Amino acid sequence: MNKRYLMAPGPVAVAPEVLAKMSEPIIHHRSPQFSAILTRVREDLKYLYQTKNDCLILASSGTGGMEASVVNLLSPGDKALVIRGGKFGERWDELCNTYGVKAVNIDVIWGKAVDPQEVKKALDANPDAKAVFVQAHETSTGVKYPVEELGKLVRERPATVLVVDAISALGVYELKTDDWGLDVVITGSQKSLSLPPGLAFVSISEKAWKLAEKAQLPKYYFNFLKEKKAIEKQTTAFTPAVSLIIGLAEVLRGVRATGLPALFAHHRRLSEGTKAGVTGMGLGFFSTVPSEAITVIKAPEGIDGQNVVKILRDEYGITIAGGQAQAKGKIFRISHMGHLNEWDMIIALAAVERALNQLGYPIELGKGVAAAEAYFAQNK
Amino acid sequence: MNKRYLMAPGPVAVAPEVLAKMSEPIIHHRSPQFSAILTRVREDLKYLYQTKNDCLILASSGTGGMEASVVNLLSPGDKALVIRGGKFGERWDELCNTYGVKAVNIDVIWGKAVDPQEVKKALDANPDAKAVFVQAHETSTGVKYPVEELGKLVRERPATVLVVDAISALGVYELKTDDWGLDVVITGSQKSLSLPPGLAFVSISEKAWKLAEKAQLPKYYFNFLKEKKAIEKQTTAFTPAVSLIIGLAEVLRGVRATGLPALFAHHRRLSEGTKAGVTGMGLGFFSTVPSEAITVIKAPEGIDGQNVVKILRDEYGITIAGGQAQAKGKIFRISHMGHLNEWDMIIALAAVERALNQLGYPIELGKGVAAAEAYFAQNK
Numbered sequence: 120m121n122k123r124y125l126m127a128p129g130p131v132a133v134a135p136e137v138l139a140k141m142s143e144p145i146i147h148h149r150s151p152q153f154s155a156i157l158t159r160v161r162e163d164l165k166y167l168y169q170t171k172n173d174c175l176i177l178a179s180s181g182t183g184g185m186e187a188s189v190v191n192l193l194s195p196g197d198k199a200l201v202i203r204g205g206k207f208g209e210r211w212d213e214l215c216n217t218y219g220v221k222a223v224n225i226d227v228i229w230g231k232a233v234d235p236q237e238v239k240k241a242l243d244a245n246p247d248a249k250a251v252f253v254q255a256h257e258t259s260t261g262v263k264y265p266v267e268e269l270g271k272l273v274r275e276r277p278a279t280v281l282v283v284d285a286i287s288a289l290g291v292y293e294l295k296t297d298d299w300g301l302d303v304v305i306t307g308s309q310k311s312l313s314l315p316p317g318l319a320f321v322s323i324s325e326k327a328w329k330l331a332e333k334a335q336l337p338k339y340y341f342n343f344l345k346e347k348k349a350i351e352k353q354t355t356a357f358t359p360a361v362s363l364i365i366g367l368a369e370v371l372r373g374v375r376a377t378g379l380p381a382l383f384a385h386h387r388r389l390s391e392g393t394k395a396g397v398t399g400m401g402l403g404f405f406s407t408v409p410s411e412a413i414t415v416i417k418a419p420e421g422i423d424g425q426n427v428v429k430i431l432r433d434e435y436g437i438t439i440a441g442g443q444a445q446a447k448g449k450i451f452r453i454s455h456m457g458h459l460n461e462w463d464m465i466i467a468l469a470a471v472e473r474a475l476n477q478l479g480y481p482i483e484l485g486k487g488v489a490a491a492e493a494y495f496a497q498n499k
Numbered sequence: 500m501n502k503r504y505l506m507a508p509g510p511v512a513v514a515p516e517v518l519a520k521m522s523e524p525i526i527h528h529r530s531p532q533f534s535a536i537l538t539r540v541r542e543d544l545k546y547l548y549q550t551k552n553d554c555l556i557l558a559s560s561g562t563g564g565m566e567a568s569v570v571n572l573l574s575p576g577d578k579a580l581v582i583r584g585g586k587f588g589e590r591w592d593e594l595c596n597t598y599g600v601k602a603v604n605i606d607v608i609w610g611k612a613v614d615p616q617e618v619k620k621a622l623d624a625n626p627d628a629k630a631v632f633v634q635a636h637e638t639s640t641g642v643k644y645p646v647e648e649l650g651k652l653v654r655e656r657p658a659t660v661l662v663v664d665a666i667s668a669l670g671v672y673e674l675k676t677d678d679w680g681l682d683v684v685i686t687g688s689q690k691s692l693s694l695p696p697g698l699a700f701v702s703i704s705e706k707a708w709k710l711a712e713k714a715q716l717p718k719y720y721f722n723f724l725k726e727k728k729a730i731e732k733q734t735t736a737f738t739p740a741v742s743l744i745i746g747l748a749e750v751l752r753g754v755r756a757t758g759l760p761a762l763f764a765h766h767r768r769l770s771e772g773t774k775a776g777v778t779g780m781g782l783g784f785f786s787t788v789p790s791e792a793i794t795v796i797k798a799p800e801g802i803d804g805q806n807v808v809k810i811l812r813d814e815y816g817i818t819i820a821g822g823q824a825q826a827k828g829k830i831f832r833i834s835h836m837g838h839l840n841e842w843d844m845i846i847a848l849a850a851v852e853r854a855l856n857q858l859g860y861p862i863e864l865g866k867g868v869a870a871a872e873a874y875f876a877q878n879k
Binding site (some may be wrong): 123125127129130131132133135138139141142143144145146147148150151178179180181182183186213214217218219307309315316317336337338339340341357358359360361362363432433438 | 558687696
């Protein structure tokens, strides 16, 4: 039977009731009806973000939100620190290079987290750095970065803002935008929010707004100040992705009802249960600071991780993700984001066991699953 | 009963079967399954565009497609001609200014079309202009510009490309990308394609690709060359708006089955029937070269067009559009794009008759509708 399971770190599985909501007749974006939805959505986003800051909604993928943050905060020739320990850290560097921003890269070995002391040193050595660009969670390696610590470091420097790509972190685990001093926080629709791709979100602190008012890099479609004016008029600067925002309203209503603590506990549980299963089958992890968003499994000796992904997808109908760039073939990644539950994790683990066997790597069938079952039974 | 009718020039009404298609489970964007859909969609887009050129798909509103065309074709200090006769012509000028492109504006009175002779003069006076930016149809005024004529003028100049914002034109009426020499043609999902907003499309000629290879303006998210490479790999440079592309595949399948001539005839019929109704009720038109995309009605003496729009929306549940900027209050606009039929046009006309009466402007109820009915009966 042609049933498919989506367990990649974005796009993720969307709940049928959200898909149904998005299939209601389209409404006009300049109407009191849509303005009311936008206004509620923006309030609900503040709850998700744990912030009082404005939250912008852009019609783009998450990368659009990253680009928006560079061009709206900086001017040509500005200096910025970039934490570069994976594909998305590299993206910050590429964005800076594209726009003539001098990026001072703090390189981190893929699979490891940045040491806040390294960032402190770089900040001390570069007091003129206007921004620190970092991931909350580097999706390509499954590593959580210590953004709370970074917030403390940057907060005391009045001329520097902390810009956090939280695309696969916000809504997954604790991330206190205001309390931690995260000036700009970016996320997307196709991760923890369990929506289709096509929306990016950006929260902006007072400190960041001051920078935005002076930023000279060119921008048109991604324009923070125009969006701020649009918020005052309960609209968006350009035609919004109406159907996705209708879905977003539905999802955020659910987030409010569930509450952030329960949402974080859900991801933690899926993550810990899956990781127990991986350990149970004798496999190891790529990330030294694993996240609750995904489990990144090291491909065992002699096994190409891409082949595991292929067998799951082509033979079992299950989509997980492989590694990217230098991690290609070395890892495979199971998402805990999306409309997923513990039973889906059991499926993923069972599929990995079978695929590895098929590839000639001996794993006792059911061993990983048993460990996960035990975890889930004991942690309700 | 809370039934609503959407007849604005974008977002437009989406067919229930397309909404249902988009509510199917999300699939991963890096998968053979999605690649197959992308490849077919790109072929179908070529049919819609009447082109052999590559057609890029971007996750953004139409403005993103316009910005993409500026930053991917030009370099700082380049010169470009801009036809400026409405809100979207102004947008070309603003985009040029944003990126340090010297815009030579050819100003056109709102409601009138540009005279190709004016463009010829400007081209002769500015042989160093690298691009001519124009709308095929200026949505803010309802005017069709003579892009076929402009194509002839620009085609013979090897150093200049013609960039056409066809957001509310492509798929509405005849627009021959290749035959007319339209180098870059932009459209969006929320107009004639009858999809929700969130996708922009850009076709690029060989001549334009040559310019793109040398263009020095900064860009990251909107990057033609990266998208070209992605096309070769049957994917997109960044995470695509998966659900909208699934809907697009469904719509384009329909376009192929219907055929362009029938699609154009459909819009022409709705347009002519509506215009017959408007004339029948004794009202006039704002545009001297009316399009098949929308009917732009001049608000009669003493009537604020915005009030017509408000009564329709708030009292009748019908969304049409008012005027923008200098046309605000002077006009109201009925769309022929979207999942609409002749009976919807009857509704719109009946509603306008009633609203004008309500506002104290005497129109014999049913007079416009009668004229439209007669047209539709005689033109099957």
